[in-house]
Amino acid sequence: MNTRVEIPSIQRETLKPAARPIAGLPIQVEGLKKSFGDNEVLRGLEFEINAGEFIAIVGRSGCGKSTLLRLLVGLDAATGGSFRIGDDEPNAVDRDQVRVMFQEPRLLPWASVLANVEVGLGAQRRSPDGRRRALDTLQRVGLLERRAEWPSVLSGGQKQRVALSRALVSRPRVLAFDEPLGALDALTRISMQRLLEQVWADQGFTALLVTHDVAEAVTLADRVLVIEDGRISLDLRIDLPRPRERGSADVAALEGRILRELFKNARAGDDA
Amino acid sequence: MSAKRAAFDLKNLTQWILPVAIIAIWQLLSSVGFIPERVLPSPAAVVLAGWKLLLSGELLTNMWVSFRRAIIGLVIGGGIGFSLGLANGLSRRSERVLDSTLQMVRNIPHLAMIPLVILWFGIDETAKIFLVAVGVFFPIYINTQHGIRNVDAQLVEMGHTYGMTPAELFWRVYLPGALPSIFVGLRYALGIMWLTLIVAETIAASSGIGYMAMQAREFLLVDIVVLSIVIYALLGKLADSLARLLERACLSWHPAFQRN
Numbered sequence: 001m002n003t004r005v006e007i008p009s010i011q012r013e014t015l016k017p018a019a020r021p022i023a024g025l026p027i028q029v030e031g032l033k034k035s036f037g038d039n040e041v042l043r044g045l046e047f048e049i050n051a052g053e054f055i056a057i058v059g060r061s062g063c064g065k066s067t068l069l070r071l072l073v074g075l076d077a078a079t080g081g082s083f084r085i086g087d088d089e090p091n092a093v094d095r096d097q098v099r100v101m102f103q104e105p106r107l108l109p110w111a112s113v114l115a116n117v118e119v120g121l122g123a124q125r126r127s128p129d130g131r132r133r134a135l136d137t138l139q140r141v142g143l144l145e146r147r148a149e150w151p152s153v154l155s156g157g158q159k160q161r162v163a164l165s166r167a168l169v170s171r172p173r174v175l176a177f178d179e180p181l182g183a184l185d186a187l188t189r190i191s192m193q194r195l196l197e198q199v200w201a202d203q204g205f206t207a208l209l210v211t212h213d214v215a216e217a218v219t220l221a222d223r224v225l226v227i228e229d230g231r232i233s234l235d236l237r238i239d240l241p242r243p244r245e246r247g248s249a250d251v252a253a254l255e256g257r258i259l260r261e262l263f264k265n266a267r268a269g270d271d272a
Numbered sequence: 273m274s275a276k277r278a279a280f281d282l283k284n285l286t287q288w289i290l291p292v293a294i295i296a297i298w299q300l301l302s303s304v305g306f307i308p309e310r311v312l313p314s315p316a317a318v319v320l321a322g323w324k325l326l327l328s329g330e331l332l333t334n335m336w337v338s339f340r341r342a343i344i345g346l347v348i349g350g351g352i353g354f355s356l357g358l359a360n361g362l363s364r365r366s367e368r369v370l371d372s373t374l375q376m377v378r379n380i381p382h383l384a385m386i387p388l389v390i391l392w393f394g395i396d397e398t399a400k401i402f403l404v405a406v407g408v409f410f411p412i413y414i415n416t417q418h419g420i421r422n423v424d425a426q427l428v429e430m431g432h433t434y435g436m437t438p439a440e441l442f443w444r445v446y447l448p449g450a451l452p453s454i455f456v457g458l459r460y461a462l463g464i465m466w467l468t469l470i471v472a473e474t475i476a477a478s479s480g481i482g483y484m485a486m487q488a489r490e491f492l493l494v495d496i497v498v499l500s501i502v503i504y505a506l507l508g509k510l511a512d513s514l515a516r517l518l519e520r521a522c523l524s525w526h527p528a529f530q531r532n
């Protein structure tokens with residue numbers, strides 16, 4: 001029961017971009033900077049994300065991936081530059097449109113699975129159909145029958161799925177993930193990747209995925225951004241048809257290219 | 273299911289074997305005259321004394337008086353400790369103003385204040401309630417503050433990102449997160465509560481279980497003295513069991529309290 005892996009079947013037709021509503025918001029980042037004291041972590045990031053795009057962000061540990069995500073979801077303030085989500089004011093984050101998921105599920109241990117998902121309704125929590133939507137989202141991640149249980153009895157992967165439904169229940173237009181699958185075993189990871197791809201395809205939000213796993217970035221993302229020395233050192237479009245086979249030749253080739261970029265810079269970093 | 277039930281009952285029974293054996297041996301030694309009646313009366317004599325006092329109504333009156341003092345003192349001292357613990361756990365500013373003073377006061381053993389308290393309040397109810405309140409204040413204060421401080425910062429951040437208001441953050445994140453620690457404080461406070469009451473009632477009172485024991489001592493009624501001690505023990509056990517039940521009910525989400 002503990003590490004039961006439920007691999008959701010991918011409905012291929014829903015993965016065609018044309019078949020889905022574009023609910024995502026575009027994001028523009030201009031000269032974004034963040035320093036902690038003397039430590040300049042982000043030194044002027046420039047990039048644009050199209051509405052509904054799936055972006056993966058990779059880079060070596062400590063390069064500032066989490067920092068970037070925290071800025072974009074409004075958990076920290078930038079020290080310079082700006083970003084703009086949809087038509088919002090620069091550097092403003094609409095808490096109900098933008099959701100974030102972390103490596104730790106961050107569930108309330110004293111609330112049932114369902115109550116935890118309902119936390120995600122945010123400002124819509126008093127809406128009459130909130131409960132039904134929470135149940136729908138739980139069904140979506142395959143945990144409807146566990147709705148009355150405490151989070152502590154769930155496995156790591158199941159907890160992350162609850163956290164995912166909490167992030168999804170308000171129908172966000174931007175969803176940021178900070179290594180959401182980092183703590184999961186390989187099999188659970190793969191099934192979660194499919195689930196992520198599937199909900200993204202269904203709901204059309206703009207996805208920002210920070211990951212250590214370059215293969216994961218290539219299998220899921222429309223574009224992979226590599227952060228190095230506080231800047232974007234590579235912005236690579238992945239034009240492979242979905243769903244992509246992890247380990248296929250195309251994926252492996254792109255993966256190799258990103259790894260070479262990371263490795264090249266890593267060596268340069270070591271020499272310095 | 274029934275096998276499980278039987279096993280459960282058996283486990284329940286085993287914890288009574290030792291107390292029952294001790295009482296049986298005690299009774300036996302008293303009956304054969306090995307323990308003199310003047311030193312320690314037999315269990316039967318203690319029960320008989322209890323029965324007589326119960327019939328005269330004296331026992332219940334005194335128990336009620338002691339119980340009332342304990343509860344009022346607990347509510348006042350615990351209430352203040354809980355409120356200050358919350359305030360100092362949630363607000364750094366409040367902590368800066370109050371905490372070091374409170375920590376200083378904490379080093380005064382509250383029972384050392386008995387002479388002063390008698391000077392202030394005489395030996396009426398206020399004196400006992402005051403002492404109990406001071407005694408239970410600190411464990412509840414410290415554990416409440418500690419509990420709030422140690423609430424997982426990641427959960428608080430999660431609450432912020434999902435747009436919880438300060439009130440929601442308090443009721444849904446801080447308070448439930450601090451509850452295990454608050455219960456530790458409560459159970460500790462209950463122990464102190466009875467201890468304070470025993471001392472205060474034996475030294476300065478004109479009613480209550482402790483007073484009953486002191487009076488019995490003057491008339492060399494050892495059975496009533498022993499009875500008083502037993503009643504204190506039972507009241508203490510009862511309070512602790514109630515606190516455990518409450519804890520179990522409130523913390524059913526906690527892995528430590530999950531059955532099977």
Ligand SMILES: Nc1ncnc2c1ncn2[C@@H]1O[C@H](COP(=O)(O)OP(=O)(O)OP(=O)(O)O)[C@@H](O)[C@H]1O
Pocket residue numbers: 036039041059060061062063064065066067068
């Ligand atoms: N609150 C903070 N105060 C001071 N320095 C910080 C803070 N948060 C991050 N940093 C620093 O910023 C840098 C980037 O950290 P960040 O967490 O963004 O890295 P990361 O790319 O997410 O790394 P990882 O892949 O290991 O998660 C690090 O050098 C870190 O020490």
Ligand SMILES: [Mg+2]
Pocket residue numbers: 065066067178
């Ligand atoms: Mg990180």
